[in-house]
Amino acid sequence: MQHLAALHTSVFHSLEEQIAVIDLTGKILAVNLAWQEFGIHNGFSPEHVWTGCNYLDTLSHSASAGDRLAHEALQGILDVFSGKRTVVYLEYPCHSPDVQRWFTMRVAPLHGDDSRTLFLISHHNITQRKLAEEQVRLLALQDPLTQLANRRAFEQFLHREIRHSTRHQHPISLMLVDVDYFKHYNDALGHAAGDQCLSDIGRVLQNHARRPSDLAARIGGDEFALILGNTHPAIAHQIATSILKAIHDLQLVFGPSEQVTVSIGLTSVVPQALQNADALFRQADNALYQAKSAGRNRVEQALPTPHEPH
Numbered sequence: 343m344q345h346l347a348a349l350h351t352s353v354f355h356s357l358e359e360q361i362a363v364i365d366l367t368g369k370i371l372a373v374n375l376a377w378q379e380f381g382i383h384n385g386f387s388p389e390h391v392w393t394g395c396n397y398l399d400t401l402s403h404s405a406s407a408g409d410r411l412a413h414e415a416l417q418g419i420l421d422v423f424s425g426k427r428t429v430v431y432l433e434y435p436c437h438s439p440d441v442q443r444w445f446t447m448r449v450a451p452l453h454g455d456d457s458r459t460l461f462l463i464s465h466h467n468i469t470q471r472k473l474a475e476e477q478v479r480l481l482a483l484q485d486p487l488t489q490l491a492n493r494r495a496f497e498q499f500l501h502r503e504i505r506h507s508t509r510h511q512h513p514i515s516l517m518l519v520d521v522d523y524f525k526h527y528n529d530a531l532g533h534a535a536g537d538q539c540l541s542d543i544g545r546v547l548q549n550h551a552r553r554p555s556d557l558a559a560r561i562g563g564d565e566f567a568l569i570l571g572n573t574h575p576a577i578a579h580q581i582a583t584s585i586l587k588a589i590h591d592l593q594l595v596f597g598p599s600e601q602v603t604v605s606i607g608l609t610s611v612v613p614q615a616l617q618n619a620d621a622l623f624r625q626a627d628n629a630l631y632q633a634k635s636a637g638r639n640r641v642e643q644a645l646p647t648p649h650e651p652h
């Protein structure tokens with residue numbers, strides 16, 4: 343029997359989770375080694391005595407100082423105490439200055455305690471899972487060839503920037519950039535060289551998306567877009583001209599005289615309440631069509647309507 347109790351103690355202290363047992367008043371009755379070690383890493387002295395401290399008081403203190411997660415944790419524990427919920431999980435970030443970390447807190451009655459006066463608090467490090475989820479989320483929004491935003495990310499960003507520009511009555515500019523005669527490039531040099539060309543063009547666009555309100559995206563095979571938040575038409579036109587020149591300077595030559603160029607359709611508006619992304623996109627697409635029809639390797643800017651900035 344003695345032997346089994348010692349074994350349970352060893353297991354308790356060997357667990358990776360940080361575990362504390364508390365009573366109905368919130369008083370800590372026991373903590374395992376992982377709990378103590380986590381305390382030391384977070385500023386508590388190695389001599390700090392956890393047993394006897396009141397976990398609820400600590401949470402209440404943080405909650406009244408405005409810590410939303412402490413408030414949620416406190417509420418969760420009280421719900422388990424009252425039997426309103428049998429178990430509570432709370433996911434929370436706990437970043438240190440140099441490492442990102444996330445944890446789950448679990449609160450449940452202590453197994454075998456029929457009087458329901460003892461409860462188990464456990465904290466489990468879920469950083470690896472969170473980082474993997476973040477990676478998946480990023481991949482779902484990124485074009486694998488150019489590493490630019492993909493069409494889905496472009497649409498999300500455009501909706502958000504339009505809302506922002508509507509609220510602040512700022513002009514937003516949208517540029518559609520389409521490679522000229524790209525089929526000829528592929529036919530002349532092969533698909534792999536074509537991929538490299540798209541990747542080089544993507545880099546040029548990325549270099550022109552300099553502010554948090556800008557986004558460069560690949561939205562189709564050889565079609566790119568640049569969203570420029572809070573950007574007047576004249577500035578957007580300068581940026582488009584600079585892109586045209588930078589792509590020319592790449593000197594991507596195919597055949598004896600042909601060189602990769604792009605056509606750019608540009609529009610700028612101060613969005614009104616009913617302005618939507620589709621309308622803005624259509625304007626830029628019409629301007630792109632004009633640029634293609636007028637001979638390619640040029641910028642065409644959509645004509646301003648009465649609501650648009652001059």
Ligand SMILES: Nc1nc2c(ncn2[C@@H]2O[C@H](COP(=O)(O)OP(=O)(O)OP(=O)(O)O)[C@@H](O)[C@H]2O)c(=O)[nH]1
Pocket residue numbers: 487520521522523524525526528532533534535536537540562563564634638
């Ligand atoms: N290498 C490569 N080629 C692609 C990719 N996606 C689309 N393409 C090619 O891009 C070409 C686009 O051709 P079109 O839409 O006909 O246009 P274009 O030849 O660029 O002519 P204009 O746009 O009218 O100047 C097609 O030949 C596609 O096969 C890709 O990921 N890699």
